[in-house]
Amino acid sequence: MDTxxxxxxxxxxxxxxxxxxxxxxxxxxxxxxNDGKISLTTKGKNRQVVAQISTEDLKRELQ
Incomplete structure (x- = not known):
């Protein structure tokens, strides 16, 4: 964030x-x-996973 x-x-x-x-x-x-999962993570040193979905679930939903 800027000053x-x-x-x-x-x-x-x-x-x-x-x-x-x-x-x-x-x-x-x-x-x-990672490991077949798409993870949305926060910024910074101690990244936390905010949301996660498997690539297979995503493929199935996009069909």
């Missing part, structure tokens, strides 16, 4: 600022394919 955006967030009410921070930590940054 002007961080400055705007810092001026928010603490409860709103916490919610923005929580949502930011769940933003999808990467799409990974």
């Amino acid at each position: 002007p955006t961080r400055n705007r967030i810092s001026k928010l009410h603490p409860s709103v600022r916490n919610e923005v921070t929580r949502l930011e930590s769940r933003m999808i940054e990467n799409i990974d394919i």
